[in-house]
Amino acid sequence: MKFKNIIDISWPITEHMTEYKNQKSIACTDLATFEQDKYRKSILRLSSHTGTHVDAPSHFLEQGKTIDQVSLGSLVGSCRVLDLTAVQEKITRQDLEKYDICADQIILLKTKNSFCQPTDLFNPNFIYIEEAAARYLADCKIKAIGIDYLGIERNQPGHETHDVLLRNDIGLIEGLRFAHVEPGNYFLCCLPIAVQGLDGAPARAILLEI
Numbered sequence: 001m002k003f004k005n006i007i008d009i010s011w012p013i014t015e016h017m018t019e020y021k022n023q024k025s026i027a028c029t030d031l032a033t034f035e036q037d038k039y040r041k042s043i044l045r046l047s048s049h050t051g052t053h054v055d056a057p058s059h060f061l062e063q064g065k066t067i068d069q070v071s072l073g074s075l076v077g078s079c080r081v082l083d084l085t086a087v088q089e090k091i092t093r094q095d096l097e098k099y100d101i102c103a104d105q106i107i108l109l110k111t112k113n114s115f116c117q118p119t120d121l122f123n124p125n126f127i128y129i130e131e132a133a134a135r136y137l138a139d140c141k142i143k144a145i146g147i148d149y150l151g152i153e154r155n156q157p158g159h160e161t162h163d164v165l166l167r168n169d170i171g172l173i174e175g176l177r178f179a180h181v182e183p184g185n186y187f188l189c190c191l192p193i194a195v196q197g198l199d200g201a202p203a204r205a206i207l208l209e210i
C-alpha cells in the first residue's frame, strides 16, 4: 500500500500527562543508568487505560473478552475522522446522523477535547458520547469507534455508553489526539500491547494518509 504520510494520533506518555480523574498511575524509574551500568533500562508503570488505549469488553462486562482476545481486525483499516469540534457538551444521535455512517466503518471523532494540552489536569467536562448515540453506532454496525479523551462516557451510573459498544463487539479506542488532523478518510493502525487477561491496554495509534 502506498501512503503519503504517517500521522501519529497517540497521546505522549509522560509522568506529567493527563490521567483519568487525576489518578496517579504512571511512574518511570531506572533499572540501569548509563552512568553506573553503561546502558539504559527503565521500569515503566502504567494503568491499563493510560493515554491512547483500547478498552476490552472485560472492562465492564463480567464475561467479556480480555484485551488479548480483541480482534486486531477491528482496529486496523480504512477509517473516517469526523469533525465534531462544534459540539459543546456531548455527542448526540443527531450529531452522528448527519454523516453517512455504514457497517464495518471505523469512526474517529475529532472534538474540542483534542485542543487540551496533553499534560493538562483532567477535565471532568470532556465531550463524551451519550447512550442514544452509542446505540445508533451499534445499529449502524460499525467496526470501531475512537474518541479524543480518556473516557467515552461521563459518570453514567450503569456505564450505558460503554455497555452498548462493548456488548456489540465494537472496538473502543480512547485517548486519541486530533488537533493536527484534518477530518477525512485515512487508514488507521491502532495496536494495543499484547498483555494477557487485561481489561484494556495502551496502544500506539497512527493514521496513514493515502
Ligand SMILES: [Zn+2]
Residues within 6 Å of the ligand: 049, 053, 054, 055, 150, 151, 174, 200
Ligand atoms: Zn478506557
